[in-house]
Amino acid sequence: MKLFAYYDTGHEFSEEIIMAAGFTPYKILGDVHVSNDPADRYVHHYICPFSRSCLTEGMARSKDWVGIAFCHGCDTTNNQYDIWKYHVKTDFLYWINTPAKNDLAANTFHEKELRRFITHLENHFSVEITQDKLSHAIQTSNRVKHLMRELAALRSVKDIPNSAYHALTRKCVQMNKEELVELLEDKLKEWKNLPVFPADREPVLLTGSDITYGEVMEILETAGLRAVRDDLSLGERYFAQDISQEGDPVKALVDYHTRIPQPPTKIPFDARLSYLESCLKETPVSGIVYQILKFCEPHGLDLPFMTGELKRLGHTLIVIEREYTPTVDQQLVSRLESFREIIQRSL
Amino acid sequence: MLTVGIDIGSITTKIALMDKTKLIYTDVAFSGYDMARAWQDIFKTMLLKTGTKEMDISCIVSTGYGRGSVGIAHKKITEISCHAAGAAYFYPDVKAVIDIGGQDSKCITLNGSGTVSDFVMNDKCAAGTGRFLDVMARALHVELGDFGAMDHKSKKPVIISSMCTVFAESEVISMIARGESRENIIAGIHESIASRMVSMMNRIGVSKPLVMTGGVSRNKGMRTAIEKKIGLKLLVPNEAQVCGAIGAAILGGA
Numbered sequence: 001m002k003l004f005a006y007y008d009t010g011h012e013f014s015e016e017i018i019m020a021a022g023f024t025p026y027k028i029l030g031d032v033h034v035s036n037d038p039a040d041r042y043v044h045h046y047i048c049p050f051s052r053s054c055l056t057e058g059m060a061r062s063k064d065w066v067g068i069a070f071c072h073g074c075d076t077t078n079n080q081y082d083i084w085k086y087h088v089k090t091d092f093l094y095w096i097n098t099p100a101k102n103d104l105a106a107n108t109f110h111e112k113e114l115r116r117f118i119t120h121l122e123n124h125f126s127v128e129i130t131q132d133k134l135s136h137a138i139q140t141s142n143r144v145k146h147l148m149r150e151l152a153a154l155r156s157v158k159d160i161p162n163s164a165y166h167a168l169t170r171k172c173v174q175m176n177k178e179e180l181v182e183l184l185e186d187k188l189k190e191w192k193n194l195p196v197f198p199a200d201r202e203p204v205l206l207t208g209s210d211i212t213y214g215e216v217m218e219i220l221e222t223a224g225l226r227a228v229r230d231d232l233s234l235g236e237r238y239f240a241q242d243i244s245q246e247g248d249p250v251k252a253l254v255d256y257h258t259r260i261p262q263p264p265t266k267i268p269f270d271a272r273l274s275y276l277e278s279c280l281k282e283t284p285v286s287g288i289v290y291q292i293l294k295f296c297e298p299h300g301l302d303l304p305f306m307t308g309e310l311k312r313l314g315h316t317l318i319v320i321e322r323e324y325t326p327t328v329d330q331q332l333v334s335r336l337e338s339f340r341e342i343i344q345r346s347l
Numbered sequence: 348m349l350t351v352g353i354d355i356g357s358i359t360t361k362i363a364l365m366d367k368t369k370l371i372y373t374d375v376a377f378s379g380y381d382m383a384r385a386w387q388d389i390f391k392t393m394l395l396k397t398g399t400k401e402m403d404i405s406c407i408v409s410t411g412y413g414r415g416s417v418g419i420a421h422k423k424i425t426e427i428s429c430h431a432a433g434a435a436y437f438y439p440d441v442k443a444v445i446d447i448g449g450q451d452s453k454c455i456t457l458n459g460s461g462t463v464s465d466f467v468m469n470d471k472c473a474a475g476t477g478r479f480l481d482v483m484a485r486a487l488h489v490e491l492g493d494f495g496a497m498d499h500k501s502k503k504p505v506i507i508s509s510m511c512t513v514f515a516e517s518e519v520i521s522m523i524a525r526g527e528s529r530e531n532i533i534a535g536i537h538e539s540i541a542s543r544m545v546s547m548m549n550r551i552g553v554s555k556p557l558v559m560t561g562g563v564s565r566n567k568g569m570r571t572a573i574e575k576k577i578g579l580k581l582l583v584p585n586e587a588q589v590c591g592a593i594g595a596a597i598l599g600g601a
Contacts, residue, residue, distance in 0.1 A: 330412060335427075337425045338425040338427035338428065341427070342427075342465070342466075345463070
């Protein structure tokens with residue numbers, strides 16, 4: 001099945017529309033192991049390095065994709081659309097203005113945007129995106145979400161390395177969904193038989209910038225921390241909620257996006273805090289790791305409020321800033337180990 | 348009971364030998380490229396000078412960025428916990444510790460019993476660290492040890508606006524070119540680092556007694572700049588530079 005790529009710095013994109021069009025949705029995640037030099041010709045180096053990595057991937061791989069769609073995630077995504085238009089060779093490039101607000105007017109607008117996107121896809125690719133096809137795609141998506149919820153819940157009871165969980169979250173947004181369901185079903189059987197949660201690991205909630213490569217998860221592991229909850233787009237934000245299988249599927253997709261854990265690009269930010277609080281009530285953790293990628297503006301702006309409130313609520317929390325690099329940064333490991341020492345002395 | 352703390356930082360390696368709560372010996376040497384060599388040399392020197400036998404040491408604790416390289420260490424503890432324990436050794440009621448190290452600066456709060464309750468460190472950037480001072484000393488052709496005295500002679504500190512060490516160096520070179528006195532530039536550098544430290548302290552919320560540890564604490568100009576900005580008196584033990592190693596030795600006996 002042909003790949004349709006999307007550039008989405010959160011979980012804004014409705015993959016089900018692409019599935020209904022007969023393509024496999026492929027989330028562009030960049031490649032931290034590849035130099036950003038190609039993108040740096042068109043985007044200044046103080047702009048989010050992940051977004052530059054995505055542009056690098058877009059320029060190198062666009063011919064593997066039948067088309068590319070953007071969503072309104074962070075402002076970097078929006079303003080890169082024009083750059084992509086000039087420098088990424090593709091026959092179909094489309095920008096969906098997913099709203100930052102969550103109210104009736106915003107949702108009505110979102111629905112119109114999705115219907116407009118469907119029409120453009122139908123016209124360009126000569127396909128028909130029917131309600132039945134959308135409903136089937138939603139059903140498949142829900143199966144993925146259900147399996148991922150079961151797998152993610154095992155993190156706090158079984159010995160599941162951070163990087164193993166992270167690898168699955170990447171597959172969720174890049175693999176053919178039918179094959180993905182089979183893979184997740186196998187993983188579920190495998191993970192259920194793993195040893196219990198190891199005594200030498202501290203369970204933490206992981207929040208902040210989206211983590212797109214496994215090495216970051218390995219840094220946590222090196223420091224003896226195990227992420228058992230998160231609110232990341234490559235993570236719980238992707239599968240925390242089901243999409244309604246009742247009524248008009250486009251309306252169901254809009255409704256779905258009003259219920260998922262909110263990223264920092266949405267307003268008001270209290271919704272994100274509430275979700276984190278609910279995670280912390282559901283799953284006992286020893287602390288919170290709040291990591292932000294250098295030059296990640298939405299998280300930089302959310303950080304003072306979020307960390308202030310989480311600390312006020314009595315949670316032990318560390319903030320770390322990371323570079324966009326696969327190198328295991330000993331400075332970060334050291335800070336996380338210090339955090340672990342604080343946790344262990346307070347227990 | 349003899350315990351040893353070895354603190355391998357990015358610039359210097361420190362060692363402390365303690366007999367229960369009594370400080371017996373301290374030493375400082377450059378870390379250089381070979382961290383393993385650095386701790387081995389300073390450890391052998393300590394054994395020689397104090398007449399201690401390795402078998403008499405009940406616990407060796409390594410700390411600092413090179414802590415993983417100390418093969419003989421019984422425990423490896425991060426410098427955050429060690430600086431806190433070291434500061435609490437000299438000032439048992441300490442509530443906060445600041446340390447400006449070679450590649451990072453930190454602000455630690457303590458819960459009253461010498462254990463860490465929270466900490467904050469500089470962003471991933473050399474600005475506001477000991478390395479920043481090194482770079483500036485080179486640009487000004489001044490020995491780092493003279494910074495404190497020269498700051499004292501400053502009449503009007505300059506304002507360093509650049510947030511980045513590399514750009515700040517360019518800014519300093521521009522100031523030299525336009526004839527600004529080195530004393531005023533040095534005082535400006537201290538104020539720039541103090542601003543960063545104080546903004547970290549504000550993020551975490553510090554209260555007195557406030558202790559400064561690490562080698563930079565020997566720089567009077569730096570201390571004064573921080574005290575002015577935070578409005579609190581800094582307590583600085585004579586052994587401030589080896590506080591991390593002392594803390595490690597203390598935690599080794601805990």
